[in-house]
Amino acid sequence: DQDHIKAAAAWSLGQIGRHSTELAKDLAEQNVMQELLDVYIKTEDKSDLKDKSKHALKSIIQQCQEMNALQPLLDKTPEKMVKYVVAQMAVILKNKPALRKKFAEEDCLKKLQEIKAPPESKLQSSINEINDLFPPEVVQHYSPDYINVLIKKVEEQHQHLD
Numbered sequence: 001d002q003d004h005i006k007a008a009a010a011w012s013l014g015q016i017g018r019h020s021t022e023l024a025k026d027l028a029e030q031n032v033m034q035e036l037l038d039v040y041i042k043t044e045d046k047s048d049l050k051d052k053s054k055h056a057l058k059s060i061i062q063q064c065q066e067m068n069a070l071q072p073l074l075d076k077t078p079e080k081m082v083k084y085v086v087a088q089m090a091v092i093l094k095n096k097p098a099l100r101k102k103f104a105e106e107d108c109l110k111k112l113q114e115i116k117a118p119p120e121s122k123l124q125s126s127i128n129e130i131n132d133l134f135p136p137e138v139v140q141h142y143s144p145d146y147i148n149v150l151i152k153k154v155e156e157q158h159q160h161l162d
Contacts, residue, residue: 007052010036014056023066028069033060034072058084067092067099083123090129098131110142
């Protein structure tokens with residue numbers, strides 16, 4: 001079993017990635033975040049490899065300025081880790097308004113609305129930060145219940161006509 005070597009490699013990648021945004025970008029381009037996430041998900045709890053993978057991934061995410069590298073992580077990342085992805089997305093979207101349209105068009109805003117975060121959690125706070133960057137009707141459009149709201153309005157409109 002080579003878990004101690006993998007743990008050392010994960011730690012090393014985390015140290016590299018946390019050094020600068022440019023190095024985090026290089027690691028993201030080599031799919032390192034996805035690889036670390038896969039290791040984190042597949043490794044049993046309370047192991048050194050899982051812990052090192054988690055910390056490395058967190059370090060790289062917090063330096064990553066590439067929305068394209070973070071977006072795929074939104075789908076597969078466990079609840080304990082997705083808060084870091086969403087928090088970094090909030091930072092990027094605040095600083096780069098031009099990315100907001102693409103974020104909505106590529107269903108990332110929709111995916112955020114589908115996340116069931118505890119009300120006072122860091123994750124919910126980051127989701128709220130992102131939502132606040134968009135007009136309320138855009139956020140509402142991407143919320144999971146929006147179709148039901150529209151159907152209800154149509155039914156109410158129909159009742160008024162009868």
